[in-house]
Amino acid sequence: MASALAHPGLIVIVAGLLLALLRGHARSIVALGAPLAALALVLSAPEGVLWRAEYLGLDIVPYAVDRLSRLFATVFAIMVFGGALFALGQKSRLELPAAYVYAGSAIGATLAGDLVTLFVFWELMAIGSTLVIWSAGTSRAWAASRRYLAVHLLGGVLLLAGVAGHVSATDSTLFTQFALDTPAHWLILAGFLVNAGAPPLSAWLPDAYPEASWSGTVFLSAFTTKTAVYVLLRGFPGAEILVWVGLFMVFYGIVYALLENDMRRILAYSIVNQVGFMVTGIGIGTEVALNGAAAHAFTHILYKALLLMSAGSVLYATGRRKCTDLGGLFRTMPLTAVCGGIGALAISSFPLTSGFVSKSMIAQAAVDQHLLWVYLALAAASAGVFLHAGIKFPWFVFFQRDSGLRPPEPPLNMRLAMLLFAALCVGLGVLYGPLYARLPYPVDYVPYTGAHVVVQLELLLFSGLAFFVMLPMLRRTLTITLDTDWLYRRLAPRLVHGLDRLLAMARAASRSFAHLLLSRLGAALHRHHGADGILARTWTTGGMALWVAILLAAYLVLYYA
């Protein structure tokens, strides 16, 4: 019962606030101890509603545990530990505290039993993650963090509007499954999808994440999109629109990653791609599919963090991030290359890695539901993942031509973090029982059948063949690829700029018109009333006498008429 008194998310948030004050060993101890304490709490918490209160007449459940929320909170706590181990040498005094507020809020969001608590943690995540990007300290990071925050505040507003509509219509704040029958529920879905990196706003992710520091991006990759996957799993399982949204994300991620030159932007696009697999699974909505989506979120957090740790190590050691500047690093960074390679195999769902035991469940669900086109799209995308992340990332960073760079391996704590996550990626791929046992529904699925392994190996290896055969078409160039963020980074500013110029012209025109008018008026007044004006002249006595005579004559005429 004691464990119900301490909230795992709040522990991490409080630890983050403490970290801002600490230095040296005390900082390391708190940084590594807090996520372990949170993990222990998550694993030992009993199921059910643990905290309940009433606030402003609303039913608030800040702490509730079931199989789904425990699964996500578990992997979040593991992720905080690994990310902190990797980030111990980070010079920024802001980044780790911000990351802990962000991660603790993500844990809090997964353990929220009501929509009000969910919303509060949702917004705290946006603030924490913005500060993580900000703490990179570059002008590009500052600009990206403002765009990032704007998109997430928009998502938050959509969510809040939906929650308000739902609560006023049903009088219930509980976070349950929603049917897509009212505008309020569509708004909630839209708010969730913004954080998932779904179209049309997916550009926030590859725009902002790669601008964080070498350690910041590792944290960012884990929480926002996967919290969105969690709330979609809970709120909208089986909503068919998610199948199509998910498939769009899958192919969007592959195509944009293929065109990308920045190594961490490649990996950022592949987050959208991988979340697409999960969203598709949620849309299929059967127990196998939902298990697959949940399991894939779990394994994805670990291998994506591993990939970004290896990219972060390269950035740390070389200060470079573009594929055109890198290459041949395997010579002096063999451990980083091997760990990056393991992450690359896991994201590609290579047999004996964690990705294989999770992603294949989603494909199986499509087969079970006889969804031929969905199955074919997922199979093509599986091959495409190997193409854009599985080979492209390690090939261009660690192999291809020799860039002449001879950077050393990163410090011990960073190597240990990579080794830990590499071990988890392989371990979960081989001993998948403990993961399957924690999925939301009972699992009746065997990943390692001859057919699964052979077809997957064929897909991946021939994808590899396609990569090397078509390598000339994949040569890296110093380019970016336009995305929907062009609308608010280029078109909107230009429109505002154009409007501003138009207004300036109108202002200038009206000013010169008024000037002209006033000067004409002045000239007319001057002509009549000026020193030489007709009304200011001295008149002759004879003239005056004549005018008086005329006036008197007119008076006489008017009097007798």
Next chain:
Amino acid sequence: MDDHWLARASTIRLLWRVFIVVLAVTVLAEFAVDLHPHFAIEGVFGFGAWYGFLACAALIVAAKALGVLLKRPDRYYQEDERG
């Protein structure tokens, strides 16, 4: 010019040969396992192999085509921020 054994031309030739053998083995392995195809297309010989290859080729061509329209120099947005 490069003395690392992994970067030598002879090693790369050897790796290509090993790779081609592995590719052949994975396709031939279809004879050894029960594929129990659910959809008719899955039962076509070497489905994973040719489908994987064609899917990737199509994705690369699609990306290339999109790139013609949407690629810009990587200082595209920075120029805005300066000006």
